[in-house]
Amino acid sequence: MKVRVLILPRRGLLDPEGRAVKEMLQDEGFPVRDVKVGKVVELDVEEGTDIRAIAEKYLVNPLVEEYIIE
């Protein structure tokens, strides 16, 4: 099965890439309120694999990132 872990900077933390994209899109005239840039890790794993364990132990830094499994 394929599972995706989306990893985004926590609200309020520094996200220079998100800020750069936001400012560029606003300069281009797009009505953008906010942009965050993070990572997506797409895993092709056996059914029943503990994705949460993988995410929390190896992929995400909970001090500065939050994640969504989908």
Place this chain on the structure above:
Amino acid sequence: MKVRVLILPRRGLLDPEGRAVKEMLQDEGFPVRDVKVGKVVELDVEEGTDIRAIAEKYLVNPLVEEYIIE
């Protein structure tokens, strides 16, 4: 509204970070067949914004990346 653009390396193209994560997880005993690592761009925009245009013009390199809007 919040929209996410997931940007992943095209199948068959070099993805050194995905490969590193796959090998590390396999070494740790997880039944992982494949891993891709890409980017997620989360946009908070006005209703009706043309996300596809933003993605194709500014965020994605179609030669080496594919994207999903969600």
